[in-house]
Amino acid sequence: MSVARLAETGSDGITPPEPALTIAHMLERADAMRGLLRERQAETEAAGNISAETNQMMVDAGFYRVIQPRIFGGYGFDLPTYVRLVTSVARGCPETAWVLSLVLGHVHQLATFSLEAQKEAYGEMGDFRAPEVAAPQGSGVSVPGGYRVTGAWDYASGCAHATHILLAFTIDDAQPGSVPMRMGLFNRSDYQIVHNWNVIGMQGTGSDRVVLNDVFVPSHRAKPYPPMNPVLPAEAYAESPLFHGPARPFIVTESASVIVGAAEGALDLYEESFLSRKASGPTGGPRQELAEYQLNFGRCRALVDTAKAALLQTADDYMAIARQTCAGGESCSDDVARRMTLVILQSIHLAHKAVDIIFRTVGTSAGKKDSMVGRYWRNVAMLRGHLAHQSDSAAINYGRTHFGFSPVGIA
Numbered sequence: 001m002s003v004a005r006l007a008e009t010g011s012d013g014i015t016p017p018e019p020a021l022t023i024a025h026m027l028e029r030a031d032a033m034r035g036l037l038r039e040r041q042a043e044t045e046a047a048g049n050i051s052a053e054t055n056q057m058m059v060d061a062g063f064y065r066v067i068q069p070r071i072f073g074g075y076g077f078d079l080p081t082y083v084r085l086v087t088s089v090a091r092g093c094p095e096t097a098w099v100l101s102l103v104l105g106h107v108h109q110l111a112t113f114s115l116e117a118q119k120e121a122y123g124e125m126g127d128f129r130a131p132e133v134a135a136p137q138g139s140g141v142s143v144p145g146g147y148r149v150t151g152a153w154d155y156a157s158g159c160a161h162a163t164h165i166l167l168a169f170t171i172d173d174a175q176p177g178s179v180p181m182r183m184g185l186f187n188r189s190d191y192q193i194v195h196n197w198n199v200i201g202m203q204g205t206g207s208d209r210v211v212l213n214d215v216f217v218p219s220h221r222a223k224p225y226p227p228m229n230p231v232l233p234a235e236a237y238a239e240s241p242l243f244h245g246p247a248r249p250f251i252v253t254e255s256a257s258v259i260v261g262a263a264e265g266a267l268d269l270y271e272e273s274f275l276s277r278k279a280s281g282p283t284g285g286p287r288q289e290l291a292e293y294q295l296n297f298g299r300c301r302a303l304v305d306t307a308k309a310a311l312l313q314t315a316d317d318y319m320a321i322a323r324q325t326c327a328g329g330e331s332c333s334d335d336v337a338r339r340m341t342l343v344i345l346q347s348i349h350l351a352h353k354a355v356d357i358i359f360r361t362v363g364t365s366a367g368k369k370d371s372m373v374g375r376y377w378r379n380v381a382m383l384r385g386h387l388a389h390q391s392d393s394a395a396i397n398y399g400r401t402h403f404g405f406s407p408v409g410i411a
Contacts, residue, residue, distance in 0.1 A: 014073030014126040021062055023081050029061045030088035037092030038265075041204075041375060048197055049206030050096050055161040058096075063089070064104045064129050069240040072118070073126015074107070079242055079250070079315040079322075083257045087308065090261025091268065094379040095204030097258045099158040103129045105254040109166055110185070111243040115233040117185050117221040121164055131156045131210075132166040134225075136181050138212060142173040146218040149184060154196070157207040162188055165210060168225050183225035184217040191215075201382025238326070245322030246337035252344045252388055253315060256351075259383050260311055263304045263351035266376040270297060270358045273373075296361045303354035307347040314343045338398040345391040348384065355380045 037054070044050055058064060067082050068074020082105075090097030109132055110118055121128050138151015149169050159165060165186050174180035194209040230247075237243050274287040274297065287293040317340060321332045359366050359377040366373040383389065397407040 013071045014122060014124070016062070016065060016070065016073050016075055016126065018062060021075060023077055026062060026066065026075070026077070027081070027084055027088060030063070030085050033057065033061075033089070034092035037089065037096055038372070041093050041095075041372060042370060044093060044095050044204035045375065048195065048203055048208075049160055050093075050099055050204060052161070054096055055099075058089075058100055059127075059129075063100055065126065066104060067242055068104070068107050068126065068128070069111075069236065069243070071236055071239070072122040072128075076240060076242075078319050079245075079253065080312055080319070083253065083311055083315045086254075086257035087261030087264060087311075090258045091265040093204075094258055094262040094265070094376065094383075095202055097261055098202060098205045098255075098383075099161065101254045101258050103131060103158040103162065105250070106130045106132045106166060108243060108247070108250055109183070111232055111237065111240075112227055112230040113185060113223050114220045115236060117223075118233070118236070120221070121185060127163055129158070129162050130164040130166050130185075131158045131162055132183075133210070134168050134183070136168040136170050138167060138169040140169045140171045140182060140184070140217070140222070142171065143216070146216055147171060147182065147184070147222055149186075149212050149215050149217055152194070152209055152211045154209045155207050156193075156210045157205045159191070159193055159208060159210050160206045164188060165191060167210070167212070179224035179226070179228060181225045182222040185221040186212065186215065186217060199382060201378035201380075241323040241326035242319065243322070244325040245318050246332040246340075248337050249314065249318055249340040249344060252341050253311070253318075255383060255386060255388060256311055256344045256348050259348050259380055260304070260307045260351045262376055262380050262383075263307065263354045266355045266358045266373060266380070267300055267304050269373050269376070270300065270362055273362055293361075296357055300354040300357050303350045303357075307350035307354070310343055310347040310350070314340050314347075335398075335402055338394070338401060342391070342394060342398055345389060345394055348389055349391065352380055352384045 040051065040054060062075060063085060065074040066077050066085050070076035086097050086101045089100055107128065110121060110130065133153040133156050137153040138149055140147030140149045151169055153167050156165065166183055167186060168181055168183045170181055191210040191212050194211055196209045197203070197207045232243055274293055321336065325331055355377055359373060362373055365371060366377065368374060393409055401407055
């Protein structure tokens with residue numbers, strides 16, 4: 001898709017900040033930040049949010065633009081690159097990675113808004129960072145040209161550092177048989193933040209409540225949600241295959257990347273403990289010399305590596321399907337999308353198991369409130385309970401739909 005073609009719609013395209021930035025260079029930047037992110041973990045948790053400095057560091061590194069379409073000022077990299085970037089950041093700080101992963105990942109949601117709305121969102125510079133709350137915790141009153149929206153939405157991860165926000169709300173003018181909800185694209189100035197995020201894990205994500213009070217959203221920035229037949233503006237996405245892929249596995253990849261990266265970070269600390277501590281009790285030898293610790297380290301290494309390999313392979317599979325859809329227009333089947341999602345959920349299982357082994361075998365010092373191993377364990381345990389990670393219901397619904405039955409619940 002050429003910039004000239006998009007110009008027919010009234011846009012000349014946006015040049016990314018570093019047009020020659022490569023995948024390798026972006027990933028090197030993420031790896032180089034790991035030490036600083038680890039140093040800031042306690043501060044992030046205590047503050048209940050990532051700092052403005054940390055956020056700006058990621059903005060300047062181009063992380064939020066990793067998959068953003070190049071025509072809109074992004075770098076247009078593929079899903080495996082996204083996974084590698086987020087896992088690298090999560091290895092240093094899962095809470096920081098959660099904000100990054102979700103906020104940057106919501107360009108996938110933005111892609112099915114009207115082209116007019118997308119051009120407004122990206123503006124002149126392509127600077128777009130948007131949390132999303134898909135649960136309809138507000139309502140819209142129909143007025144000429146759009147809706148006036150009022151409500152309070154919890155769990156708005158990254159809302160303090162956003163440029164926009166995507167919020168679902170019910171509407172009062174839904175016609176029989178039509179979608180009774182909308183997802184609105186709102187500006188940062190449209191909402192206030194209520195600090196109500198107080199949890200045992202992932203405290204540093206700033207997943208607070210956002211409040212709108214009678215805010216107008218025009219119709220072109222309020223799409224039916226969930227969309228019955230989502231359509232990408234062809235003139236903008238002909239050269240962005242990632243966005244032609246199915247939503248379900250992409251959404252779960254956002255959070256799975258954080259969990260797998262966090263498991264890598266916990267394993268780093270586990271190995272460091274072997275080299276710095278001796279076993280307690282009668283043996284008293286260096287931990288790396290003892291079979292028990294060698295066994296547990298090997299088990300965890302296999303679990304983490306397998307989890308990451310599965311996640312990356314599924315990201316590769318996703319891109320192959322997305323490219324096929326982009327080229328020929330044939331959408332991914334629901335069966336295939338659900339199968340990919342099950343693999344991603346399995347990677348979460350494996351990563352969680354590794355972190356649990358690490359926590360229960362590294363020593364009781366991990367239970368201290370300021371323990372970094374303990375923080376990784378709390379964070380992963382918190383994420384394991386996320387609604388999107390319920391693999392039992394996902395497996396049931398795969399079986400149901402595969403054999404011709406309707407899914408149950410929302411998984």
